[in-house]
Amino acid sequence: MGLLLTEDEKMLQESAAGFFADKAPVSQIRALRDDRDATGYSKELWLEMSEMGFTGVLVDAENGGFDMGFMAAGLIAEQMGKNLSASPFLSSSVLAATALKMAGDKQAAKLLPEIVSGKMVMALAVDEGGKHNPDAIQMTASPSGNGFKLNGKKSMVVDGHMADQIIVVAQTDDGLTLFVVPTDAKGLDTERTIMVDSRNAARMVFEDVEVTGEQVLGEVGKGADILNTVLNAGRAVLAAEMLGAASQVFQTTNDYLKERKQFGKIIGEFQALQHRMAHLYCELELARTSVLTALTALDKNPKSAGPFVSMAKAKLGSVAKLAALESVQLHGGMGMTDELDIGLYLKRIRVAQELLGDADYHIAQITK
Amino acid sequence: MSDLEQFRAETCAWLGANCPEEMRTPMKRETDGCWGGRNWVFQSEAQKLWLERMAAKGWTAPSWPKQYGGAGLSRAEDKILKQEMKRINARPPLLSFGIWMLGPALLKFGTEAQKMRFLPEICRGEIRWCQGYSEPNAGSDLASLATKCEDKGDHFLVNGSKVWTSYADEADWIFCLVRTDNTGKKHHGISFILFDMETEGVSTKPIKLISGRSPFCETFFENVKVPKENLVGERDKGWTIAKYLLTHEREMIGDSGNLKPVAQMVAELGIIPDAALQAKITELTIDEWAFSQTMSRMLAEAKAGASLGAKSSMLKYYGTELNKRRYEVMMDAAGYDGLEWESERSNDGELARLWLRTKGNSIEGGTSEIQLNIIAKHILELPGT
Structure with missing residues (x-):
């Protein structure tokens, strides 16, 4: 049923846990933030992730990857969530890799090996407004010569500030179409946006950006099918990342309750606090199950996994938020300080919650 | 065909041939069930026949050893039997605290004489x-x-x-x-x-x-x-037995695995929810799903036959609170109709009565607060007062 990890999956989980705790602990994102790093992640880490095989987790062997599936991608992301490890894993190794793999065309054969090697970073430009809404894409791709001209704007392009290539979703007369566009294309204006979690995205404005027919990913007008699976892959991996982050703040808080003394007592003795933690424990167990189920459903059949992924993303959206909020409150004044890592988790969870649809969005999706 | 496939095929055939048609309809109320015992008056010939046939097969307590009236089924076989019964909407042949609660305690702590004296009677539904x-x-x-x-x-x-x-x-x-x-x-x-x-x-x-x-x-x-x-x-030293039995009770009370999804219950009322109600229903649907999957996961994690220990408190706490939420939403959905108390239309206020009954779920078998205490102490290892 996928509710229990296999031996291989447990091994992957362990090696990812060791790797991120060692190579990309929370202190790394803190340092990147304080140094106002231009990339926003450690390039060295990214190459090491490539050596570990993480960048190619969803890429088939023909293109240099390891084809380990969505469960594996989720297990890696969970450990990234625990350590708040920043990297273009979501944008490049999950979203772009899934899109290329599904298109399975010449571009895929060219670009996938470069994603695996970590030499090239790709990002997905889908949303345009203030909230995730792939049904409201207005960017146009109008015929021009034997190619198209792209016009419109994109927001929250995760890692778009430093990506080499962008997968852009636009409307053609035949329907939604995906294009691969280099970030130095003429007419493309990119503004780096540093987000609350110290990670980066971009706002992009396309003004008559010319693309050839060869830059179409998959078929013209058939972008919706690819996009749907790509987004679901991203959502499930984000849910797994949130699970890691939420479990970590929960653990940190539980440890703190066993240490901190007030009124001559360890504060963990107070029933008011115990009950909040015990409730959160239950919610986290349900959250874990929902992530495992969503990843399993994706591995089984990405086309029918939508409802499971939405349930997991919605559940994690609310449970991870609860974990972060409880963590700040139960740490008292210390939870408000930048010195503690709690705030960094609160911020990352807020971003991950919003990315690719918050709980409200996914509840509405399920209802449809 | 594997042994389990073989077992499924045989079970399916046997149930098909032996479960009376009348016993393949949902129970409308708690009192529709068969509780057995010395003074039990069967509500129909079908109810009696169904109990007798299942008991003869050892399937009123399928996982108990054969010598005590069970069928000695493995966990996997037991699950198949449940699935096959559910597939044809078969009612449980017997509702019994003897099977759910006393039996497991006797199997673990009873003497051979006690087991032989009480367990077979329990399985046959002759003692309540x-x-x-x-x-x-x-x-x-x-x-x-x-x-x-x-x-x-x-x-x-x-x-x-x-x-x-x-x-x-x-x-x-x-x-x-x-x-x-x-x-x-x-x-x-x-x-x-x-x-x-x-x-x-x-x-x-x-x-x-x-x-x-x-x-x-x-x-x-x-x-x-x-x-x-x-x-x-x-x-x-009866406290050890009491605790063991409470754990069983918690797993049972928390078990919403077979509950009808709230979305289906609302649909059966013939109500088309507005957007706000629909959002509440969907949110609950997610929790129903995540909870029942979590239950499966925890049972799979516990080694075959092992008790869930303190995790049963989690299932009890969450399952009962969830059930209360389900009935609050049902009452929201039903509106004025749900408030009827004495009428044929409302089956004498069945929904309202069930709604009220669920309020006890988080009190009986150890309150929600007691379950949270147990989780805090035994799982989170927070210090006691």
């Missing part, structure tokens, strides 16, 4: 049990129970009272926690005994609940003589 745990002054603080049990040489003498005894007025026997020693700590000196409800000195008084129904009683013991061979486990 009630549970004597809570007392007027021992609710959440169960271990402070005070029903006195004195050793009178050739018998025990029991004096005291119990409360919240489910169906005590209809039960044949009671399994009961009594105090055999009050000189030490409160967890010490508790014993687990069994006796016939027809013994002189036993009386019951139903308690009317807010639902208008009386599934619980007050139970009084005045100089009740109990044979000594009816002591289960060691004298003064």
Whole structure:
């Protein structure tokens, strides 16, 4: 049923846990933030992730990857969530890799090996407004010569500030179409946006950006099918990342309750606090199950996994938020300080919650 | 064909041939179930036949050993049987505290003579049990129970009272926690005994609940003589059995695995929810799904046959709170119709009565707050006060 990890999956989980705790602990994102790093992640880490095989987790062997599936991608992301490890894993190794793999065309054969090697970073430009809404894409791709001209704007392009290539979703007369566009294309204006979690995205404005027919990913007008699976892959991996982050703040808080003394007592003795933690424990167990189920459903059949992924993303959206909020409150004044890592988790969870649809969005999706 | 596939095929065929049509319709109310026992009046020939056939097969307690009336099914086979029964909407042949609660305790702590005496009768639905745990002054603080049990040489003498005894007025026997020693700590000196409800000195008084129904009683013991061979486990050490049984009870109360999804219940009311109600239903649907999957995961994680331990508190807490939420949403959905109390249209206020009944879910078998205490202590290892 996928509710229990296999031996291989447990091994992957362990090696990812060791790797991120060692190579990309929370202190790394803190340092990147304080140094106002231009990339926003450690390039060295990214190459090491490539050596570990993480960048190619969803890429088939023909293109240099390891084809380990969505469960594996989720297990890696969970450990990234625990350590708040920043990297273009979501944008490049999950979203772009899934899109290329599904298109399975010449571009895929060219670009996938470069994603695996970590030499090239790709990002997905889908949303345009203030909230995730792939049904409201207005960017146009109008015929021009034997190619198209792209016009419109994109927001929250995760890692778009430093990506080499962008997968852009636009409307053609035949329907939604995906294009691969280099970030130095003429007419493309990119503004780096540093987000609350110290990670980066971009706002992009396309003004008559010319693309050839060869830059179409998959078929013209058939972008919706690819996009749907790509987004679901991203959502499930984000849910797994949130699970890691939420479990970590929960653990940190539980440890703190066993240490901190007030009124001559360890504060963990107070029933008011115990009950909040015990409730959160239950919610986290349900959250874990929902992530495992969503990843399993994706591995089984990405086309029918939508409802499971939405349930997991919605559940994690609310449970991870609860974990972060409880963590700040139960740490008292210390939870408000930048010195503690709690705030960094609160911020990352807020971003991950919003990315690719918050709980409200996914509840509405399920209802449809 | 693998052994399990073979078992599924045989089970499917047997159920198809032996489950009466009348027993393949949903139970409309709790009282539609078959509780068995000395005084049981079968509601139909089909109900009687179904119980007899299932009992003969050992399938009223499928996982119990054959010599005690079960069928000795493995966990996987038991699951297949449940699935196949669900597939044809078969009603459970027997609702029984003997099977759900006393049986597991006897299997673990009973003597061979006790097992042989009671378990086969339980499986055949010939004896109906009630549970004597809570007392007027021992609710959440169960271990402070005070029903006195004195050793009178050739018998025990029991004096005291119990409360919240489910169906005590209809039960044949009671399994009961009594105090055999009050000189030490409160967890010490508790014993687990069994006796016939027809013994002189036993009386019951139903308690009317807010639902208008009386599934619980007050139970009084005045100089009740109990044979000594009816002591289960060691004298003064009954708390271990009590805890073991509570764990079973929690898993059972928390088990919403077979509950109808709230979305389906709302649809059956014939109501088309507006957007706000629909969002509430969907949110609940997610939790129903995540909870039932979590239950499967935890059972899979616990080694075959092993108890879930403190995790059963999580299932009890979450499952019962979830069920309360489900019925609040049902009442929201039903609107004015859900408020009808006495009418044929409303099946005499069935929904309202069920809604009221769920309020007890998070109280009986250890309150939600007690479950949270257990999680905090045993799983989170937070210090005690």
